[in-house]
Amino acid sequence: MSFVQPTDLVRDDPTAGVFRVHRSSFTSQEVLDLEMERIFERCWLYVGHESEIERRGDFVRRTIARRPVIFLRGSDGEGRVLFNSCRHRGAAVCRAASGNAKAFSCFYHGWTYDTTGRLINVPDESPYGPCFDKSELGLTSPPRVQSYRGFYFMSLNPDAEELPAYLAGAREYIDRLADQSQAGLRIVPGGYRYGTKANWKLMMENFSDTYHFETLHRTYLKFLSSQAGDNRKEWDEYNRVAVFGRRKAYDLDNGHAAIEFGYPTNGRIIAVWHPAFGPAARPGVEAARSRLVERFGEERAAAIADNSVSVIVYPNLILLDIVASILMQVWPVTPGYIEVDNWAIGPRDETPEMLARRIEQFELFVGSAGFGAPDDMEAVESCQEGYAASAGQWSDISRGFHPQSSGDSEANLRAMWREWVANLASETHGAHDEARKPGVGAAAR
Amino acid sequence: MPDPSLRSQVEDFLYQDAALLDEWRLDDWLALFTADCSYVVPTTDLPEGDPTRHAVFIDDNYERLVGRVTRLKSRHAHREYPYSRTRRLVANVRITRESPEEVDVQASFVIYRVRSGDMAPYVGHYELTLARSEGGFKFRKRRAVLDMETLQEHGAVSIIL
Numbered sequence: 001m002s003f004v005q006p007t008d009l010v011r012d013d014p015t016a017g018v019f020r021v022h023r024s025s026f027t028s029q030e031v032l033d034l035e036m037e038r039i040f041e042r043c044w045l046y047v048g049h050e051s052e053i054e055r056r057g058d059f060v061r062r063t064i065a066r067r068p069v070i071f072l073r074g075s076d077g078e079g080r081v082l083f084n085s086c087r088h089r090g091a092a093v094c095r096a097a098s099g100n101a102k103a104f105s106c107f108y109h110g111w112t113y114d115t116t117g118r119l120i121n122v123p124d125e126s127p128y129g130p131c132f133d134k135s136e137l138g139l140t141s142p143p144r145v146q147s148y149r150g151f152y153f154m155s156l157n158p159d160a161e162e163l164p165a166y167l168a169g170a171r172e173y174i175d176r177l178a179d180q181s182q183a184g185l186r187i188v189p190g191g192y193r194y195g196t197k198a199n200w201k202l203m204m205e206n207f208s209d210t211y212h213f214e215t216l217h218r219t220y221l222k223f224l225s226s227q228a229g230d231n232r233k234e235w236d237e238y239n240r241v242a243v244f245g246r247r248k249a250y251d252l253d254n255g256h257a258a259i260e261f262g263y264p265t266n267g268r269i270i271a272v273w274h275p276a277f278g279p280a281a282r283p284g285v286e287a288a289r290s291r292l293v294e295r296f297g298e299e300r301a302a303a304i305a306d307n308s309v310s311v312i313v314y315p316n317l318i319l320l321d322i323v324a325s326i327l328m329q330v331w332p333v334t335p336g337y338i339e340v341d342n343w344a345i346g347p348r349d350e351t352p353e354m355l356a357r358r359i360e361q362f363e364l365f366v367g368s369a370g371f372g373a374p375d376d377m378e379a380v381e382s383c384q385e386g387y388a389a390s391a392g393q394w395s396d397i398s399r400g401f402h403p404q405s406s407g408d409s410e411a412n413l414r415a416m417w418r419e420w421v422a423n424l425a426s427e428t429h430g431a432h433d434e435a436r437k438p439g440v441g442a443a444a445r
Numbered sequence: 446m447p448d449p450s451l452r453s454q455v456e457d458f459l460y461q462d463a464a465l466l467d468e469w470r471l472d473d474w475l476a477l478f479t480a481d482c483s484y485v486v487p488t489t490d491l492p493e494g495d496p497t498r499h500a501v502f503i504d505d506n507y508e509r510l511v512g513r514v515t516r517l518k519s520r521h522a523h524r525e526y527p528y529s530r531t532r533r534l535v536a537n538v539r540i541t542r543e544s545p546e547e548v549d550v551q552a553s554f555v556i557y558r559v560r561s562g563d564m565a566p567y568v569g570h571y572e573l574t575l576a577r578s579e580g581g582f583k584f585r586k587r588r589a590v591l592d593m594e595t596l597q598e599h600g601a602v603s604i605i606l
Binding site for chain 1: 504525561598
């Protein structure tokens with residue numbers, strides 16, 4: 001950084017209760033270059049879910065931190081990530097978006113790899129001479145690949161800590177999601193991929209910012225209310241009373257953070273019925289909740305079933321476990337442009353009726369054509385445009401920070417920003433070993 | 446061989462549909478649907494998506510379609526307030542099935558959306574079932590299948606397709 005130190009980009013003053021982020025953090029190419037080097041090439045990054053590669057030979061093509069990869073299950077049954085580039089001249093060996101394969105044959109010269117990455121055939125091998133060793137020319141993998149409860153991550157950093165340690169307090173929320181079904185989870189087919197003209201951190205903030213909900217999403221709330229039929233008054237009142245002051249923000253360490261909503265605004269398919277689901281869905285939702293109580297007891301079942309939450313899995317994954325369960329991943333392309341993936345995820349053994357309701361609710365709120373997400377996009381794009389107003393301005397993230405403040409807190413966003421600034425300032429990995437580990441259970445500031 | 450005048454009638458209906466949407470006359474547009482209608486837009490990665498089993502962009506019955514129109518008419522549908530400009534081109538209209546009650550239609554579309562300095566075309570095809578009624582046709586099934594691989598330049602599907 002030539003013009004400014006990364007630590008100058010965040011003002012973190014607990015005494016004054018002031019937390020501000022300099023807006024060049026969202027607009028500077030230098031900052032993005034540093035983010036790629038010190039965040040995206042060091043942290044663990046989500047690659048995919050085990051349900052996407054169920055059978056041997058199943059594969060999905062992805063781009064992770066600008067690297068083309070194949071996420072696949074090998075003939076040996078192992079989940080893997082391989083770089084999608086032929087060892088010969090570099091062409092993509094996998095050119096379909098997803099599918100099932102016995103081998104990957106490069107279309108350029110025909111070098112062929114099996115599903116474990118081993119090079120198994122080279123057309124006309126003899127001109128290479130006696131030192132040519134196919135066993136050294138398999139497809140390479142990122143230095144680290146691990147999974148936690150079916151969620152696969154990779155890291156480009158050979159020295160990255162073990163994935164469970166990295167996930168820290170975020171594990172609790174992944175557990176709550178995974179525990180929703182004994183049969184396991186599955187990504188619902190049909191993913192959203194879209195571009196947005198905003199910085200990646202703006203979108204991360206937005207997905208974990210509950211403050212905007214009632215203002216920005218009033219058309220969605222109005223629609224929900226219109227769905228409540230005879231219960232309309234009751235639900236409107238419930239939402240009115242419940243909105244402020246019940247949310248709790250948590251620092252989950254390593255940049256991960258959560259905000260629990262304290263009540264399920266729009267219901268939860270697991271397992272709080274809302275009139276918008278329709279009366280026919282009510283027995284199914286209630287039965288799902290009873291099963292959780294049987295399996296885990298009331299307290300744990302309540303944590304799993306009743307708690308709408310948004311979790312930042314640092315750096316670029318959001319687990320939005322609200323009316324439906326949603327994974328969102330945000331990829332920076334330029335300082336002012338991102339590409340985002342959204343997937344719905346739910347119990348593998350869900351009844352067709354409950355699956356249909358889940359999909360419906362996913363589409364209605366966070367869908368690209370939903371009654372919520374297009375407004376989020378408009379908002380973050382508008383912020384990004386606003387940054388052109390003055391390079392010297394700061395964005396405020398101070399809610400609930402002052403020692404005497406009460407009510408809603410943006411501690412989850414501050415946790416993300418603190419890790420961000422520590423990462424950028426650190427020339428080596430491991431900058432997060434500071435003494436700030438409140439974890440789950442203690443609301444953070 | 447279907448009656449060529451039937452295709453003209455269908456084309457007239459589709460042009461009327463396009464004009465109402467381009468002019469943002471959404472209440473008049475809503476009147477073009479039957480009470481048992483469905484309006485579906487699959488995701489770009491799964492054009493064959495079945496809304497009961499797959500996530501899609503839009504899976505509206507009449508009630509949700511009314512909700513969509515109500516939302517778009519408010520000043521708080523921020524991606525479309527102020528309204529974007531749109532221009533819809535509908536072509537390659539084919540009648541694929543015909544009965545006394547219904548007509549199935551396939552047609553290609555390009556819908557340009559212009560807003561905030563950007564112009565992004567939505568390209569795709571319609572799979573339609575039109576109910577024959579006293580006053581002409583009504584949409585019973587409207588499925589708009591997109592050809593784009595992602596919503597990279599569009600961001601969202603904030604307009605009606």
